[in-house]
Amino acid sequence: DAGVIQSPRHEVTEMGQEVTLRCKPISGHNSLFWYRQTMMRGLELLIYFNNNVPIDDSGMPEDRFSAKMPNASFSTLKIQPSEPRDSAVYFCASSFLSGTVEQYFGPGTRLTVT
Amino acid sequence: GIQVEQSPPDLILQEGANSTLRCNFSDSVNNLQWFHQNPWGQLINLFYIPSGTKQNGRLSATTVATERYSLLYISSSQTTDSGVYFCAGISNFGNEKLTFGTGTRLTIIP
Numbered sequence: 001d002a003g004v005i006q007s008p009r010h011e012v013t014e015m016g017q018e019v020t021l022r023c024k025p026i027s028g029h030n031s032l033f034w035y036r037q038t039m040m041r042g043l044e045l046l047i048y049f050n051n052n053v054p055i056d057d058s059g060m061p062e063d064r065f066s067a068k069m070p071n072a073s074f075s076t077l078k079i080q081p082s083e084p085r086d087s088a089v090y091f092c093a094s095s096f097l098s099g100t101v102e103q104y105f106g107p108g109t110r111l112t113v114t
Numbered sequence: 115g116i117q118v119e120q121s122p123p124d125l126i127l128q129e130g131a132n133s134t135l136r137c138n139f140s141d142s143v144n145n146l147q148w149f150h151q152n153p154w155g156q157l158i159n160l161f162y163i164p165s166g167t168k169q170n171g172r173l174s175a176t177t178v179a180t181e182r183y184s185l186l187y188i189s190s191s192q193t194t195d196s197g198v199y200f201c202a203g204i205s206n207f208g209n210e211k212l213t214f215g216t217g218t219r220l221t222i223i224p
Contacts, residue, residue: 011128031210032197043214056209089212093212101145102162103212108155 002026003044004106007018012112018080021109033093033103034067034077042089049075050097051107082113116141120215124139135186135199139164145205145212146177148186151156151198160199164209189221218222 005024013019025032027063047057048068055075059065064083069075079086089110117140127133137148148160161168161175163184168175172192177184188195198217204210 004124042216045211045213046164048210051212056211059211091157102147102159103145104159105149105157108157108220110155 004092004094004104006109007108008109010110011114015080015083016081017020018078019082019095019111021077021111023041023075023077023092025075026104027073027090029094030058030072030097031095031101032069034075035091035093037089037091037108046077065071084113087113089113116213117202118201118203118210118213118215120201120218122218123216124219125224126221127215129193130187131191135205136204137184137186137201137215138202139224141180142179142182142206144206145204146184147202147212148184149200149202150174151200151217153197157200163171193222193224196220196222
């Protein structure tokens with residue numbers, strides 16, 4: 001079975017542009033998580049969904065960030081407008097909602113905002 | 115939320131050496147996981163170990179849930195073991211937020 005799939009793997013954009021990151025969770029998993037990794041703050045949870053419903057978005061830095069999960073196999077994280085301080089690696093992870101809730105991570109998207 | 119402390123922050127070892135990495139939690143956790151972030155940035159699942167002991171090849175892990183710590187053992191280190199090792203857990207009293215430690219950077223010298 002394929003793991004968590006993220007696209008693009010690398011994104012370079014100019015300040016002020018809109019950025020959309022995409023994630024496909026592992027088939028059958030019903031929880032999806034977006035994380036951000038920076039040198040200063042390490043790995044931090046931005047938002048997570050259970051059964052496509054956003055549960056906790058308290059980690060989203062500000063209103064420029066939004067996330068959606070229109071169906072069980074697809075999620076997006078959008079930054080509009082982007083700023084240089086948004087440069088980071090963004091990871092998507094998925095797990096089962098109950099039972100063994102081990103999270104599996106995608107390869108990440110390295111975002112650079114110039 | 116919970117605090118996750120990892121030690122040591124950095125470790126440099128000769129190939130073939132053994133090592134022990136430690137993870138302390140400020141509160142009771144479940145869903146305790148160990149990850150290896152390789153030099154390409156990928157987060158690789160090593161263990162899902164809320165309690166007890168597990169082994170996988172040269173790696174093993176032990177979690178003592180009542181004392182809120184976990185240990186990762188690496189035996190006969192290889193250069194491919196280099197990278198950053200993270201532990202992460204979810205508080206028993208919170209939601210499903212996985213909180214990460216700051217990691218242990220392991221460098222294996224040939």
